Amino acid sequence: MELSGAQIVVQSLKDEGVEHVFGYPGGSVLHIYDAIFQQEDVRHVLVRHEQGATHAADGYARATGKPGVVLVTSGPGATNAVTGIATAHLDSIPMVVITGQVPSPLIGSDAFQEVDTIGITRPCVKHNFLVKRVEDLAETMKKAFHIANTGRPGPVVVDIPKDVTDPNIKVPYEYPSKVKMRSYSPVEKGHLGQIKKAVELMMGAKRPVIYSGGGVVIGDASAELTELVQKTGFPITNTLMGLGAYPGTDNQNIGMLGMHGTYEANMAMHETDVLVAIGARFDDRVTGKIAEFCPHAKIIHIDVDPASISKNVRIDIPIVGQVKSVLNDMLRILTEREILADADALDAWWKQIESWRAVKCLEYPKSDEVIKPQFAVDTLHKVTDGGLYLTSDVGQHQMFAAQYYPFDKPRRWVNSGGLGTMGFGLPAAIGVQMAHPDATVACITGEASILMCIQELATCKQYNLPLKIILLNNGYMGMVRQWQEMFYEGRYSHSYVDALPDFVELAESFGHVGMRIDKPGELAAGFEEAFSRKDELVFIDVVVDPSENVYPMIEAGKGHHQMHLSPQQATERELA
Secondary structure, three states: OEEEHHHHHHHHHHHOOOOEEEEEOOHHHHHHHHHHHOOOOOEEEEOOOHHHHHHHHHHHHHHHOOOEEEEEOOOHHHHHHHHHHHHHHHOOOOEEEEEEEOOHHHOOOOOOOOOOHHHHHHHHOOEEEEOOOHHHHHHHHHHHHHHHHOOOOOEEEEEEEHHHHOOOOEEEOOOOOOOOOOOOOOOOOOOHHHHHHHHHHHHOOOOEEEEEOHHHHHOOOHHHHHHHHHHHOOOEEEOOOOOOOOOOOOOOEEEEOOOOOOHHHHHHHHHOOEEEEEOOOOOHHHHOOHHHOOOOOEEEEEEOOHHHOOOOOOOOEEEEOOHHHHHHHHHHHHHHHOOOOOHHHHHHHHHHHHHHHOOOOOOOOOOOOOEOHHHHHHHHHHHHOOOOEEEEOOOHHHHHHHHHOOOOOOOOEEOOOOOOOOOOHHHHHHHHHHHOOOOOEEEEEEOOOHHHOOOHHHHHHHOOOOOEEEEEEOOEOHHHHHHHHHHOOOOOOOOEOOOOOOHHHHHHHOOOEEEEEOOHHHHHHHHHHHHHOOOOOEEEEEEEOOOOOOOOEOOOOOOOOEEEOOOOOOOOEEOO
């Protein structure tokens, strides 16, 4: 059959099994929008800002494992999308972003709504394409999806000049079943010799720790990870991005590690003799001071991306391959060889970990007068029985959610870990709800973050999305205020959010239900009422203690063993 470029774009999406596209129309993509109008298989979700489109597609991808798809126009449409593209890039989220471009003859002439989209996005994409001929469009779309969703996933931009989508120019259409690219061949299987070495090393460990990252979730390897942890009896700690890869309520899970990780997880990292890192990238929020990172440990690193190996931390046994495949090989070797851990050493190690656990680093002061943010998240977990799909914005509320809402399943926790993008939570929740229309989806946010993409409440109304938005309202940019209190002698420079709207009335003005809760005794009943409204978006303004800080905390340039604990436990505790 013969199709125009615009029709090829839409048909390619159908052939890739795409069900939702998040976008905002404009002149350069009107041919594509016209093609979308003339079919019913691909559903377009109209956002209110292109950043919202990218975050929604991102949330969709994180909740499903399928690439999120974005369609925006040239110029400001493309530049507005860059923050969301960079967010997906740093968290390795598969996304295909289709951007309009000015007609080919006008490229380079500073035409209306022209920007160099390829140049602008090059640092924050896995790859990008400028399509110059309609004959190349189908193959380019196939390559874009292939690159986005294989190896270490990431966003791919396809920049299409308007003349390439001209409805009057048609060419034969055949969507490729597969593509070959000499310069791109991601590794699937890990090196068996390296895997055997890793198994021997970790099973001979006296103080082993499994350190699991977002790559386990992205690689759909949670079942294999769970089997490995339970088969070995080793303690496991997760990164912020890896929460839910292993059940958060299981006793072998010693909690999140890193800057706001648990005391037991960070101390175990400092004292371990063999670290098994799986689908993690050793970023600065996890490692702390590199010179003091796991000083006694031999390190095994399993990752699909060879560029991540020994990038930040020197690795003793690197294994490049798909996490799922490598873990299956590990499990097979363990079974075939009947290799057992040193039971006495492991028992002693667990006793040490339990002594660190006894510090109860996540305990917080209770109050009958003011809602503590920790109590709010704790109550949310109890009321929902841990069953939410929960998106988060960035700030103290994000860390409180990570600490006090344990996830037992993967793809339930959706947040911006690498870029730390305020404004992510609400549009990401839109994407999650579109992916799982019958699920209960909530967004936890702060009064500063929510205002960055507040316009997407209109998108929620248009599509009748029954999200539950939990605003932990402390009147500050909470994490900025915390740093200013701890490291700038309490000089709160521009971290107080003045002139806040009435969030209840604001939600109601968009046609949603608004609630305000400011007493601890009313919190559980308020949450129960909100979640009982199955078909309505409920915006819950929870007024919390403005002075609470997130603990534990490792400040920049310190090691895992140098944590600020809460004032109730210690101002600072340092153990060698």
